[in-house]
Amino acid sequence: MTAVSSARLLPTDEPRCLIDSDGCAHADLGHNDDTRLPSDVVLLHLYRRMVIGRRFDAQATALTKQGRLAVYPSSHGQDACQVGTVAAMADRDWLFPTYRDSVAMISRGINPVEVLTLLRGDWHCGYDPYLHRTAPQCTPLATNTLHAVGLAHAARQAGEDTVAVAMLGDGASSEGDTHEALNIAAVWQAPVVFVVQNNGYAISVPLAKQSHAQSLAHKGIGYGMPGLLIDGNDAAIVYAAVSEGIARARRGGGPTLIEGITYRIEAHTNADDDRRYRQSSEVTAWLAKDPIERLQKYLQNKGILSDADIASVREDADIRAGRLREAMNAAPALDPAELFEHVYVEPTRNLRRQSRWLGEELAADRRP
Amino acid sequence: MTAQPADAELSMAAALNRSLSDALREDARVVVYGEDVATLGGVFRVTAGLADEFGERRVFDSPLAESGIVGTAIGMAMNGLRPVVEMQFDAFSYPAFEQITSHLAKMHNRTRGRIRLPIVIRVPFGGGIGGVEHHSDSSEAYWVHTPGLRVVAPGTASDAYWLLRQAINSDDPTIFLEPKRRYWSTETMSAAPAADFDRALVRRGGSDATLIAYGAMIDTCLQAAEAAVEVGLNIEVIDLRTLSPLDDDTLVESVRKSGRAVVVHEAAGFAGFGAEIAARVTERCFHQLHAPIGRVTGLDIPYPPPMLEQHYLPSVDRILDAIERLQFDDTVVMPRA
Numbered sequence: 001m002t003a004v005s006s007a008r009l010l011p012t013d014e015p016r017c018l019i020d021s022d023g024c025a026h027a028d029l030g031h032n033d034d035t036r037l038p039s040d041v042v043l044l045h046l047y048r049r050m051v052i053g054r055r056f057d058a059q060a061t062a063l064t065k066q067g068r069l070a071v072y073p074s075s076h077g078q079d080a081c082q083v084g085t086v087a088a089m090a091d092r093d094w095l096f097p098t099y100r101d102s103v104a105m106i107s108r109g110i111n112p113v114e115v116l117t118l119l120r121g122d123w124h125c126g127y128d129p130y131l132h133r134t135a136p137q138c139t140p141l142a143t144n145t146l147h148a149v150g151l152a153h154a155a156r157q158a159g160e161d162t163v164a165v166a167m168l169g170d171g172a173s174s175e176g177d178t179h180e181a182l183n184i185a186a187v188w189q190a191p192v193v194f195v196v197q198n199n200g201y202a203i204s205v206p207l208a209k210q211s212h213a214q215s216l217a218h219k220g221i222g223y224g225m226p227g228l229l230i231d232g233n234d235a236a237i238v239y240a241a242v243s244e245g246i247a248r249a250r251r252g253g254g255p256t257l258i259e260g261i262t263y264r265i266e267a268h269t270n271a272d273d274d275r276r277y278r279q280s281s282e283v284t285a286w287l288a289k290d291p292i293e294r295l296q297k298y299l300q301n302k303g304i305l306s307d308a309d310i311a312s313v314r315e316d317a318d319i320r321a322g323r324l325r326e327a328m329n330a331a332p333a334l335d336p337a338e339l340f341e342h343v344y345v346e347p348t349r350n351l352r353r354q355s356r357w358l359g360e361e362l363a364a365d366r367r368p
Numbered sequence: 369m370t371a372q373p374a375d376a377e378l379s380m381a382a383a384l385n386r387s388l389s390d391a392l393r394e395d396a397r398v399v400v401y402g403e404d405v406a407t408l409g410g411v412f413r414v415t416a417g418l419a420d421e422f423g424e425r426r427v428f429d430s431p432l433a434e435s436g437i438v439g440t441a442i443g444m445a446m447n448g449l450r451p452v453v454e455m456q457f458d459a460f461s462y463p464a465f466e467q468i469t470s471h472l473a474k475m476h477n478r479t480r481g482r483i484r485l486p487i488v489i490r491v492p493f494g495g496g497i498g499g500v501e502h503h504s505d506s507s508e509a510y511w512v513h514t515p516g517l518r519v520v521a522p523g524t525a526s527d528a529y530w531l532l533r534q535a536i537n538s539d540d541p542t543i544f545l546e547p548k549r550r551y552w553s554t555e556t557m558s559a560a561p562a563a564d565f566d567r568a569l570v571r572r573g574g575s576d577a578t579l580i581a582y583g584a585m586i587d588t589c590l591q592a593a594e595a596a597v598e599v600g601l602n603i604e605v606i607d608l609r610t611l612s613p614l615d616d617d618t619l620v621e622s623v624r625k626s627g628r629a630v631v632v633h634e635a636a637g638f639a640g641f642g643a644e645i646a647a648r649v650t651e652r653c654f655h656q657l658h659a660p661i662g663r664v665t666g667l668d669i670p671y672p673p674p675m676l677e678q679h680y681l682p683s684v685d686r687i688l689d690a691i692e693r694l695q696f697d698d699t700v701v702m703p704r705a
Contacts, residue, residue: 124478135446136478140470146436147471150443157425158447176463180436187431342481343515345539348566348613 011217011229015261018236021289023297028240030228035240040304046087046235047299048313050079050292053103055317056112059324060102063116064270068328070121075103077233077265080291081197083107084238085165088246094151094164095134096144100197101167108134112320113327122332141172145181145194152190152249163191163249165242171202173216182257186223191249193242194257197232199264204277220257232260233291263289336362374559380525381551384414384490387532388452392422395450398536400427402437402454402490411456412492412551434460438467438489442475445485452536458493458545459502465510472541473516484539488532493521494584494634496549496681498674505671506635511543512612512644518566519611521545523586525555527562527569531609534565545611547584566610568618574604577628577691580619580645582608585632585682592687601691611641616648623653623661628694630662632682637665659695 012029018037019025028035038046057076063069075082082104089095089108097104105115110127117126118137125136138144148166155162172178173196185192196216200207213219220227228245230237238260245256263286267274274283299305340347340355347355378386391398400418402410406429409416419427430437434455441451455461461468468489475483495504511519518540522528528546535542563569571586572593579589586607593603604622608615623629629649631642646661664682672680 123480124474125480125482128482129446129479130482136475136483140466143439143467143471146439146467147443147446149436150440150445151447152443153440154444154447154449162447164443177435177439177467180431180433180439184431184433184436184440338480342477342479344518344613345476345481345484349617350613 006221009221009224009226011215011220011227011259015229015231016237016241017231017234018240019234019294019298020231021233021294023294023301025298028237030241035244038236038239040302042087042239043236043295043299044304046080046083046239047292047295047305048316049083049087049107050235050295051313052317052320053079053083053107054292055314055321056106056324057103059321060116060119061266061270063325063328069116069119071269071271072119073100073102073269074264074266075100077263077286077291078197078199079103080235080238080295081195081232081260081262084235085167085195085242088239088242089163089165090246091133092160092162093133093246094148094162096148096164096166097134097137098141098144098167098169098172099137099139100169101137104167105134105137108132110134112324116328117332120328120332122334142168142175142177142181144168145172146177146184148192149181149185149188149190152185152192153188156191156252161191161250163193163246165193165195165246167195167197169202170196170198170200170207170210170216171205173219174210182219182223182225182255185255186225189252189254191252192255193245193249194255195242196257196259197262198259199262201264201268201278203268203272204274206277215259217257217259223257225255225257227257227259230258230260232262233289233294235291235295374557377554377556378525378529379552379554380522380528380546381412381414383525383529383555383557384532384546385416385418387529388415388418389421391452391533391536392418392426395536397448397450398426398452399444399449400452400454401430403430403432403456405429405454410454412548414490414546414551415454434463435467438464438472438487441487441489442467442471442485445487446483450486450536452488452490455489455491457499457503458491458505458507461489461491461507464489468511468517468543469514473514476540477516485541486536486539487541488535488544489542490532490544490546492548492551493545494547494549495671495677496584498677500674501671504677506633506666508545508611508633509635509639509641512614512641516541517612518542519545520609521547521583521611522609523547523550523571523581523583523607525550525553526558527607527609529557530561531565534561538565545583550584550587553587563609566613566615568615569607569609570604570618570622571607572603572605574602575626576601576603576696577630577694578604578606578619578622578626579630579632579687580606580608581632582611583634585634588682588684589632589687592684592691595684595688596691601696603691614645614648616652619645619649620652623649624656627656627658628691630664630687630690630694632664632687634666634681636668637663638668640665659693662690662693664690
């Protein structure tokens, strides 16, 4: 590898940013001269999707308090990473999300009720992965990165121009599967974009106990792939960086590792108590870097987002949240017999016996 | 599936090679990969020549990463391929444990049948070849304990060919356990599968007792059954072939007839697959049983160093001893090999 190409694989020392937390536009610090501020149409789309996502997130958190969801891991604060990533993807691309990517998934067009099926607990994956080209939400962290590599490789071998986007966090970057996925993706030059949402914590464990690397994006060069370090609260740079990674992958240039610096405003889940491991002043400081506020400021200053537009976007988000609340108030249809139906493509003799037995037990329970 | 190998006499390794070759030829969705499988042809040469014949796009060497091999196979299957991957040795499959148990086995169920993973994981398993540490494990209990997986272990060369074809054609994920010490044993290939994919097979008919086994232990059990003829015992030998889903109907039919049974496997006995078989057969044959179901298994120790492995492995003598304990008439005296 020559010195020049090595330099192009390294991330910038500081996270790249196109719109700062004051809502001011900046020139990109990156190596790629093509990385420019997305168009107004794209920025307005990102804004709208983030407002809808934030409202969805608040509604889902409320549903845990009402006992409608078993648990909910909030995306609050990571809105730009999730919305920006999905906005950069084509319909034919594949998303491999984790359990904290609900906002990414509703941005992908998946019915919010189906997104929350896992967390309500009436089944594991509530949506058709092929319909939305979105894999089931991955709970054993980093395992999804390998699925993304395999799918991307198979697609490329078949002559399709599909790109796979694998979502992971700073905690998952320590898992062995992340290493295997980055390495194999680079060896095979698979069309994959790895998007790391570095929110500072793996539940309670801070990044300093997770990695000694200068940044997680610096790991890219070790695999021979570009690493991009970006401001994960700037939807514009997330969109631009993921677009750059997808474009590289689509033209056969192999994988890209992107690290977005962001922050998890809420606790790990509603069941977590974050006061045990972080100061509230830290949370307050990050609230000032809010992804939605800064983009709103930028769009307002540019004169392309009026107060009426803002009210209209918020009203749309409220209506969607209301529909979600109503849908989640209805008890889900549960069929115990279905427990046996999908274990194998055809139920085995053993499972058919157990299904009959459960059916008889349920019938006996119903007798007066 | 065509009957490519009929009448030829092949070793199990060659039969598996032919099986992969025929599957690759008949179905463009089949890909074969793993460590050393392409240029080298696998450390046991099971994949020899396949990369030359089908090209490196369909038969290729992967990085040395077992979790990566299984994890990428899952992604490939999601995009329509039918990957056949190799774990070089039994104990080297453990890094892939999470991908196998949490994803491969569960994907179809968690997506309500929307994602099918027609993946075969080939694993050379078991001892008896003088392998050093970590090269002789029998790990089947981990896999049969995982709902969603098919677990297959052929005992003969012809069955190896057909079971692998059936596994590749199955839309369920399959752990395919190859008894490595039988790789070089030969058999005349049959023109059709000896039985359906998930059915056990009576390898030797008999009415006095039933030996239940799979993989490398089929040959050992057949030898024991022949030796028992000397004392006038007619022993039935059942080859399970598919360990999960288990064909307990065939077992029950045999044991109801014979009233006596011994399960034989190389893996450690404690909480081993034999315990499940003994329990299931007892539940369904209790009133026909004349003796508790016997077990001849490996010892409850880590697989021993090669110079001591003969003390670990089930032998013809140990099987005959177990038959002797099945409470026949006291005058029966077993021969010694």
